[in-house]
Amino acid sequence: MLSSHRNIFTSSALVLTLLASLLSHSSSLTVKDFILTNTPDWTDAYGDLKRKDGVFFNIDKLMKTYQLSRLQAIEVQRTFKDLVMESEDVSPQEIFDRALKLVQDDQLVRVNRAEIEAAQFIIVFDLDETLYDQGLRSDNECANVNYSYAGKPKKIFTVKNIKAKMRKIRDLGGVVAIFSANSQNLTVQNLKNWKNEEGQDVYSMSEISAVLTGKELILQPKEAGQVIVSSAKDLRFFDERLGKVIIVDDNPTRIFQHKNIRVVKKLDGDAYCQEETLRNAYDSIIDEVLTEIEDSVKYMEQTKVNFVTAYSPYSMMGKLAVDLLVSAEGISKAEAIKKVRENQHFVEPRF
Numbered sequence: 001m002l003s004s005h006r007n008i009f010t011s012s013a014l015v016l017t018l019l020a021s022l023l024s025h026s027s028s029l030t031v032k033d034f035i036l037t038n039t040p041d042w043t044d045a046y047g048d049l050k051r052k053d054g055v056f057f058n059i060d061k062l063m064k065t066y067q068l069s070r071l072q073a074i075e076v077q078r079t080f081k082d083l084v085m086e087s088e089d090v091s092p093q094e095i096f097d098r099a100l101k102l103v104q105d106d107q108l109v110r111v112n113r114a115e116i117e118a119a120q121f122i123i124v125f126d127l128d129e130t131l132y133d134q135g136l137r138s139d140n141e142c143a144n145v146n147y148s149y150a151g152k153p154k155k156i157f158t159v160k161n162i163k164a165k166m167r168k169i170r171d172l173g174g175v176v177a178i179f180s181a182n183s184q185n186l187t188v189q190n191l192k193n194w195k196n197e198e199g200q201d202v203y204s205m206s207e208i209s210a211v212l213t214g215k216e217l218i219l220q221p222k223e224a225g226q227v228i229v230s231s232a233k234d235l236r237f238f239d240e241r242l243g244k245v246i247i248v249d250d251n252p253t254r255i256f257q258h259k260n261i262r263v264v265k266k267l268d269g270d271a272y273c274q275e276e277t278l279r280n281a282y283d284s285i286i287d288e289v290l291t292e293i294e295d296s297v298k299y300m301e302q303t304k305v306n307f308v309t310a311y312s313p314y315s316m317m318g319k320l321a322v323d324l325l326v327s328a329e330g331i332s333k334a335e336a337i338k339k340v341r342e343n344q345h346f347v348e349p350r351f
Ligand SMILES: [Mg+2]
Pocket: 126, 127, 128, 129, 130, 249, 250, 251
């Protein structure tokens, strides 16, 4: 009897000690424990380690330690980078604590989490060479956004009727997000100076549920899964299970969820301006994607599969499968699309 009491006592003491050590372990973690080290400045095209905004956090570790969603964890990284730039004499630990508190208090300013969570599907758009081209020659006459950035004239050529395009996605039950790998300041200023067909600035449009930029790119250590050594866009911010999100992007090299990318032909504002024969093609890049989305929503509603499955024949991986079926089986494109949707194992999830 006595000994069994002692056993219970000993084991509860053991549990308490374990709990205490676990708690003290999580509270004793400092900002340094979350920073992914050994990432030299030359590996990051957009960040600048010397200015301390090139740091990358271990997102999975942040999520586990503080019970954050992936989106909240990346917002800790983004807020940390924002605050580092504006607080010169404050220690990194204080800045980290402040960033964490802002996120825990749900002070996310540019991300409408409720809309994203409730959406049937999420379409994320890249900006550079997808929705606009800001690398124009100085004599380009087709630019429709002209303003001054950092004292220099800025010219941008954008896709037309952006409000109607985004409205269409919303009307189909989806939400729209922007994810640019470019710098936050430049991206926000570009969007604020881009006026839609109703004269509103694109940054403030209610049709856009989130704007993410270079500060929200990630790296990933091997203990979190696939090793990511070059800063990448992680679509799990929008949907941890990747069943309802796709990104429309001219550059697949920054994205590691290959089944969720719709790669588009680069928008080239100079070519558009010089060669009339290409104008229809450039004008229809995004419209073509919208038609695919509409078709996929119809299929999703008929068959109750998730959006990514319905859209799979149009994704980077799915297109390879469709093309092969058309050429090898001699079937029509429509039949190949149906076959791919019904045979998901024919679409590789990654390279
Ligand atoms: Mg791009």
